[in-house]
Amino acid sequence: MFTKLITAAAVSAVLLGGLTACNDKTQPSSTVAETKAAPVAAATVDIGINVNAMDTAVKPGDDFYQFANGNWMKTTEIPADRSSTGAFLVAFDATEKHKAELIANLVKSQHPAGSDEARIADFYKAYIDTAAIDAAGLQPLQADLARYAEISNKQQLATVLGSNLRADVDPLNATHYATENLFGLFVTQGLATPGEVLPYMLQGGLGLPEREYYLSDSPKMADIRQQYRHYIETLLNTAGIADAAAKAERIFALETKIATAHVSREESEDFAKSSTIWSRADFDSKAPGIDWQAFLNAAQLGQQPRFAAYHAAAITHLAALVASEPLESWKDWLVFHQINAHTDVLPAAIDNAYFAFYGTTLSGTPQQRSRDKRALGALDEYLGDAVGKDYVEKYFPASAKAKVGEMVQQIIHAFHQRVEALQWMAPTTKKEALAKVNSLVVGVGYPDTWLDYSHYQVSATDAYHNEIAGELTRYLQQLAKIGKPQDKHEWWMVPQIVNAVNLPVQNALNFPAGILQPPFFDAKADAAYNYGAIGAVIGHEISHSFDNNGAAFDATGAMRNWWTKDDFARFAQQGEALAAQFDTYYPFPDLHVNGKLTLGENIADVAGLAAALDAYHASLKGKAAPVIDGFTGDQRFFIGFAQTWATKMRDQALRQRIATDGHAPGMYRALTVRNLDAWYSAFNVQPGDKLYLAPEQRVKVW
Structure with a gap:
């Protein structure tokens, strides 16, 4: 049951990419090397744009990110218990403070046995x-260690591997x-x-x-x-596992295969x-090497007739490894990952060894988060x-839900109009695109129905049991x-996470x-700021329905060429141009952003920002926008957008981000503005400016 926690502590943007999805058991991220100056807190929150964060000595057309965030970059230090910081962390810290208050009250109160409040406490x-x-x-x-020690043949190995399968x-x-499974x-x-x-x-x-x-x-x-090879040996030694060096060698060799x-x-x-799609029989014929019936029976899927083989080629090769690799190597691997996935x-000593490698070596984070804060992440x-239900009742006003819901509808309408106005799109394609826009299912704040934890037995004294039982409950x-039947209203995020998501097969959006x-x-900020900040987030998620992957799904959520x-x-031509644009961004001399890997997110940024700007203009109802702070x-719309991508990241975390994440680092996402004509007009960006793109080079996807 090897599961890494993916929690709100990540401040992640699973689809927004603010700080990479993780918690204390994996690795956060953000962007740009630190500049030494007078240290300040992670960030401060003003109403609307933060003028003090800007460096107006920088020409917007030369480096718009620095123009919007330059002073923040100079005066902000990454907290010692983080591999990154930024706008996402500001929102996360506010949420974490509220959760801490909520949990403190629950812990000191009495609750009916079997209630969610009792489980939380x-x-x-x-x-x-x-x-x-x-x-x-x-x-x-x-x-668990006894289960692995008792394995004496490959059929028993298949049973154990199946019993460990988790969602x-x-x-x-x-x-x-x-997954470590x-x-x-x-x-x-x-x-x-x-x-x-x-x-x-x-x-x-993999570890x-x-x-x-x-x-x-x-x-x-x-x-x-x-x-990592040294870490495997260290963890086994720390856990008192005999012959750690030889076992570490076998584990690492197996993981390489x-x-x-x-x-x-x-x-x-x-x-x-x-x-x-694989039938049950396909597993036997296409992926021999595992006793699939033993595996699936143990996984409670023994009667399931059809599966989505998402990584079909890998399933075939992994099954072959089960057959070819020595039983002792698999048993060693099981022991290591059982420990590694639950070090918290x-x-x-085990917990600290884990952090030294995953937190410091991989992400550059010098200090482990405090136990109480990690507990909040584990609860998420x-x-x-259960936490989310109490959280929104106390901290999420109905007025915010209504206001954001209204903005969502305005931006959906703007996107509808943008599709209607496309000159290059054939009527048949346009009809399908409009059907997707018009049938989007939108959730704002929290789900209509909550997960049932009534079968989750939580102990007040056994933290390890609580994780194992929680994984099984999920x-x-x-x-x-x-x-x-598919529930198009199903949520895939907890309400208290700083994130948002597009759900392609549901044709749905969640804004926690x-x-x-x-x-x-x-709510107190001017419209220009809100549309540039949360409006761009909303537009981004809507646009995921039409990025290089989302465009392959129709209004029903089926993957179909329309x-x-x-x-x-x-x-596709516009996508290639955008990928090439992002390939030119170099965080390090030897490493550039992967334009192809980040293409879906970058398409959503371009299209979403354009739709948000249209919606902002429509919200003015023909009136001139006021000038505020000059x-x-x-x-203000574009500055607000760039300031939501204010991020700083330790070098190790930045390298990891580029290797593994489909989101470009924040300083480059802020440069999405280069593709909108209105940005050039707003800041008088001219040929010769470093960020200038000729009109025909500006990517216009939707």
């Missing part, structure tokens, strides 16, 4: 009781592919099976972020591999290559809806969806309460 108590965790030592692990990946909504499970409508909810099988089994960490010939990657079996990150993000609820992972919640606050949204050949060629409405 007990989970928190067990998680922060590090004395009890240290005293328990490896005892909580013993049942711990999300390729469609979160671009989250990593050999396979990951995801449940939703099939990519090419409208109306049919299926279990998706994905590749897994490093993804395959290139094992296979790249880069000296930096080679150094990380060496340190697993990495070779994986498909690339770029291929993972290509939905057209990931829509394969094991003794401090295991009881996220798994069973997801399995229960198989074979039922966590991001509907400063610096992204402030384009004419000429229309798609024109669309800036026009359009200037």
Whole structure:
């Protein structure tokens, strides 16, 4: 049951990419090397644009990011317990403060047995009781370690691998592919099976972020591999596992072969290559090597007739490794990952060893977050809806939900008008595009229905048990969806996360309460700022329905080609131009942004920002925008957009971000403005300015 926590502590933008998806057990991210100056807090929040954050000595047409954020960059230091900081962290810190108040009140109160409030309080108590965790030592692990020790043949190995399967990946909504289990499970409508909810099988089994960490010939990657091999041995030694050096060697060698079996990150993000459907019999014929019946029975999927083989080629190769690799190597691998995936609820020496590698070596973060803050993140992972329900009742006003809901409808309308006005698109393609826009299902703030935790038994004294039981609870919640009609209103984020998401097979959008606050949204701010900040977020998520992946889905959420050949060629041409544009951005002399990997997010930024600007102009109802702080409405709109991408990142985290994340770093996303004609007019950007693009070079996707 190997699961990395992906929580609101990540301040991630699963689709926004503010600080990379992670928590204390993985690695946050952000952007640009630090500049030493007088240290200040992570950021300050003004109403509307933050004039003090700007460096107006910089010419907007030469470096718009520095113009909008230059002083913030000079005076802000990354907190010691973070690998990055930025606008997302401001909102996250505000949310975390509210959650801390909420949980403190729950912990000191009495609650009915079996209530969600009792579960929250007990989970928190067990998680922060590090004395009890240290005293328990490896005892909580013993049942799992015994399961692995008893494996004597490959059929038993298949049973254990199947019993460990968990719903711990999300390729469609979160671009989250990593699981320490050999396979990951995801449940939703099939990519090419409208109306049919299926279990998706994905590749897994690695301890490093993804395959290139094992296979790249880069000296930096080679150094990380060496340190990871040392970490495996350290963790095993710290846990008291005998013969740690030899076992670490076997584990690392096996993981290298697993990495070779994986498909690339770029291929993972290509939905057209990931829509394969396998029957139960296909597993035996196309992926021999595992006793699939034993595996699926143990995974409670023994009677399931059809699966989405998301990583079909990798499933084949991983199954072959199960057959070919020594049983002892697999047993060693199981032990290591059982420990590695749950270090936060094991003794401090183990927890600290994990952080030293994943937090410091991989991300450059010098200091572990405090235990109470980590507990809040763990609650978001295991009881996220229960916490979220209480959170929105106390901290998310109905007025904010109504205002943002109104903005969403205005931006959807603007996008509709943009599609209507396209001259290059054939009527048949346009009809399908408009149907997608008009049928979007939008959730603002929080879901209509909440997850049921009534079968989740939480202990006030056993933190390890709570994680294992929480992973199983999540798994069973997801399995229960198989074979039922798809719920287009299903949420894939907790309300308290600072993020937003487009759900392609649901043709739906979620805007959690966590991001509907400063610096992204402030009811007291002027319209120009709000449309440039949260409006661009809204436009971004709407536009994901029409990025290079989203454009492959129709209004029902089915992956179907609804384009004419000429229309798609024109669309693809613009995508290629945008990818080439981002390939020119170099955070380091030896490393540039991957324009192809980040293309979907960059398309959504361009189209979303344009739609948000249209909606802002429409909101003026023909009146002239006021000049505030010396800036026009359009200037404040663009500055507001750039300031939401204020980010600083430690070098290690930035390198990891570029290697593994589909989002470009914030300073480059702020440069999306280069593709909007209105930006040139607003700041008088002229030929010869460093960011100037000739009109024919500006990417206009929608």
